[in-house]
Amino acid sequence: xxxxxxxxMAEGEPDQGQAVEQVGSSTTPDSWWQVVWSSKKARVGLxxxxxxxxxxxxxxxIAPHDPLDGSFTPLLxxxxxxxxxxxxxxxxxxxxxxxxxxxxxxxxxxGGALATAIALVVGLVSGYTEGTIVDDVLSFVTNVALVIPAxxxxxxxVAYSDTRGVWxxxxxxxxxxxxxxxxxxxxxxxxxxxxxxxxxAKFSGEGSARIIFSEIMPNMSSLxxxxxxxxxTGAVGAEAGLAVLGLGDTRSVSWGTMLYQAxxxxxxxxxxxxxxxAPGLALAILITAMSFINxxxxxxxxxxxxxx
Amino acid sequence: MRYFLRxxxxxxxxxxxVVTLNFMIPRLQPGDPAELMVxxxxxxxxxxxxxxxxxxxxxxxxxxxxxxxxxxxxxxxLLRGDFGVSYTYYPFSVAEVIGQAIxxxxxxxxxxxxxxxxxGIVLGAYAAWRRNSKLDTTIxxxxxxxxxxxxxxxxxxxxxxxxYTLGWFPTSGGYSASTPGLNMFFIEEVLSHSTLPAVALxxxxxxxxxLGMRNTMIMxxxxxxxxxxxxxxxxxxxxxxxYAARNALLPSVTGFxxxxxxxxxxxxxxxxxxDYPGLGRLMGEAVSNKDYPLLQTxxxxxxxxxxxxxxxxxxxxxxxxxxxxxxxx
Numbered sequence: 001x002x003x004x005x006x007x008x009m010a011e012g013e014p015d016q017g018q019a020v021e022q023v024g025s026s027t028t029p030d031s032w033w034q035v036v037w038s039s040k041k042a043r044v045g046l047x048x049x050x051x052x053x054x055x056x057x058x059x060x061x062i063a064p065h066d067p068l069d070g071s072f073t074p075l076l077x078x079x080x081x082x083x084x085x086x087x088x089x090x091x092x093x094x095x096x097x098x099x100x101x102x103x104x105x106x107x108x109x110x111g112g113a114l115a116t117a118i119a120l121v122v123g124l125v126s127g128y129t130e131g132t133i134v135d136d137v138l139s140f141v142t143n144v145a146l147v148i149p150a151x152x153x154x155x156x157x158v159a160y161s162d163t164r165g166v167w168x169x170x171x172x173x174x175x176x177x178x179x180x181x182x183x184x185x186x187x188x189x190x191x192x193x194x195x196x197x198x199x200x201a202k203f204s205g206e207g208s209a210r211i212i213f214s215e216i217m218p219n220m221s222s223l224x225x226x227x228x229x230x231x232x233t234g235a236v237g238a239e240a241g242l243a244v245l246g247l248g249d250t251r252s253v254s255w256g257t258m259l260y261q262a263x264x265x266x267x268x269x270x271x272x273x274x275x276x277x278a279p280g281l282a283l284a285i286l287i288t289a290m291s292f293i294n295x296x297x298x299x300x301x302x303x304x305x306x307x308x
Numbered sequence: 309m310r311y312f313l314r315x316x317x318x319x320x321x322x323x324x325x326v327v328t329l330n331f332m333i334p335r336l337q338p339g340d341p342a343e344l345m346v347x348x349x350x351x352x353x354x355x356x357x358x359x360x361x362x363x364x365x366x367x368x369x370x371x372x373x374x375x376x377x378x379x380x381x382x383x384x385x386l387l388r389g390d391f392g393v394s395y396t397y398y399p400f401s402v403a404e405v406i407g408q409a410i411x412x413x414x415x416x417x418x419x420x421x422x423x424x425x426x427x428g429i430v431l432g433a434y435a436a437w438r439r440n441s442k443l444d445t446t447i448x449x450x451x452x453x454x455x456x457x458x459x460x461x462x463x464x465x466x467x468x469x470x471x472y473t474l475g476w477f478p479t480s481g482g483y484s485a486s487t488p489g490l491n492m493f494f495i496e497e498v499l500s501h502s503t504l505p506a507v508a509l510x511x512x513x514x515x516x517x518x519l520g521m522r523n524t525m526i527m528x529x530x531x532x533x534x535x536x537x538x539x540x541x542x543x544x545x546x547x548x549x550x551y552a553a554r555n556a557l558l559p560s561v562t563g564f565x566x567x568x569x570x571x572x573x574x575x576x577x578x579x580x581x582x583d584y585p586g587l588g589r590l591m592g593e594a595v596s597n598k599d600y601p602l603l604q605t606x607x608x609x610x611x612x613x614x615x616x617x618x619x620x621x622x623x624x625x626x627x628x629x630x631x632x633x634x635x636x637x
Binding site: 237 | 458465471570573581595610614
């Protein structure tokens with residue numbers, strides 16, 4: 001991260017103003033990627049995320065070594081051969097860092113998508129059937145899921161399973177993180193469900209499921225995208241948190257498991273800075289990039305921000 | 309009155325859901341859970357500790373009975389405060405082990421939360437009042453960036469810089485040479501051991517308050533009563549503090565309790581890094597030792613704590629804001 005926070009603001013303000021004019025004068029004003037791209041922060045975020053995706057996809061080509069190959073001399077300092085040195089197990093830290101991006105992005109993508117899907121189904125069905133017993137039950141479940149603190153529950157669930165694959169972690173993170181978004185979507189569909197187009201769809205004999213998901217849902221896509229970016233960001237953090245407690249997938253390398261091993265094997269006491277700092281920084285930059293993208297996505301769902 | 313009954317009812321319903329979930333989790337696996345768990349432990353270490361089997365049996369109640377009788381036995385145990393025996397700390401009961409650790413975490417969380425709340429409210433209100441000033445920009449962007457850092461990573465960095473490199477603070481534990489009790493030496497040690505964990509939490513936790521307070525305050529500043537107050541010629545200070553900030557504080561009351569849940573997550577990780585003798589470290593130990601009775605009780609206890617905090621916040625909100633009572637009652 002070479003740009004300081006102040007740069008974003010100073011350059012971002014006039015830029016956003018221009019983009020609004022542009023969007024306003026064009027004939028198709030709602031091209032969503034134009035709106036997102038108009039935010040300087042979102043642009044920075046998207047570029048960084050793009051680099052991370054490239055790193056994850058081409059990890060075997062970029063990484064100098066196999067991340068799980070422990071045949072090197074332990075505790076080597078950074079050099080041309082080992083960019084960030086080796087750890088106490090004789091593994092190449094730079095390669096671990098590069099391959100680690102795969103787990104974070106995977107968990108972010110699928111954890112975020114699954115949490116968003118659950119939130120959509122629960123929130124939309126509950127809001128559409130507002131006032132009925134279905135809504136009462138779903139709302140109660142949502143509120144319960146909202147107040148139960150996630151991490152202790154996730155830890156307990158993961159601790160009981162023998163195999164801790166990535167997919168188990170994805171599933172459990174999604175199951176414990178959908179509630180806030182579901183509540184937002186319920187509130188949103190309540191404002192939409194009495195519009196004329198919904199009434200006309202009802203009279204034309206469409207089923208409730210079709211009305212909810214193919215008539216109403218497309219009208220709140222910006223909210224869905226914002227919810228997804230938020231959920232994905234949360235999933236990346238949750239995976240790292242689990243791995244740091246030693247509950248990550250032990251057969252693959254993630255930034256969280258790197259931190260766990262570094263902490264457990266006394267990297268701090270021995271001053272192995274790259275082992276500790278690199279995975280944490282990689283995580284922080286990824287999460288910053290995703291929050292920046294969310295600034296752009298917010299412009300979609302809240303036009304007031306565009307005019308500011 | 310209906311408002312309060314509703315909130316109380318929701319609390320009881322949620323509590324029941326959590327208690328039942330806690331009962332179901334070990335039984336979700338196919339087969340007899342007690343046998344499965346014992347076998348799993350056996351696989352790990354060829355020699356099986358009788359203490360572990362005993363702990364497992366007492367946690368699961370009567371594993372031979374039907375699910376229904378097990379459930380009632382489990383509820384009865386909970387009411388009696390019997391959470392089984394920890395096999396990490398055998399022969400101590402789970403209740404005893406937790407009783408030792410809980411005050412460390414409660415102290416850490418309460419102190420850092422109060423500081424975070426005050427700092428967050430003040431900074432957020434100030435940023436909103438001087439909206440778009442340099443300071444506002446610094447506060448907003450600064451907290452957005454800090455908010456993306458992981459608490460455990462901040463903890464590791466602090467540990468390295470202030471614990472090992474500079475040597476200003478002890479690197480692990482809650483106290484070292486002193487005997488616990490009300491003596492100056494012990495208190496001094498507790499404070500120096502708690503400083504780094506507290507700072508690690510304090511870097512992240514005020515951020516929610518800052519941004520939340522800033523948003524509600526900006527909304528409130530657009531209201532008519534603020535314009536009236538200004539038109540009356542009241543000093544800026546009075547308008548900002550007694551009018552806008554006071555009203556903007558309301559939503560933060562409920563936020564305070566909801567945030568406890570995420571603060572708890574951060575605390576667990578931070579305690580693990582500093583080896584701080586609280587519930588978080590206990591949870592880490594329970595996980596690595598597969599100490600299920602301890603782990604499940606910790607889950608139940610921390611969750612119940614957050615639920616109670618929520619209930620208090622909801623009730624308080626009802627007292628503070630009559631509109632909430634009317635809207636829902």
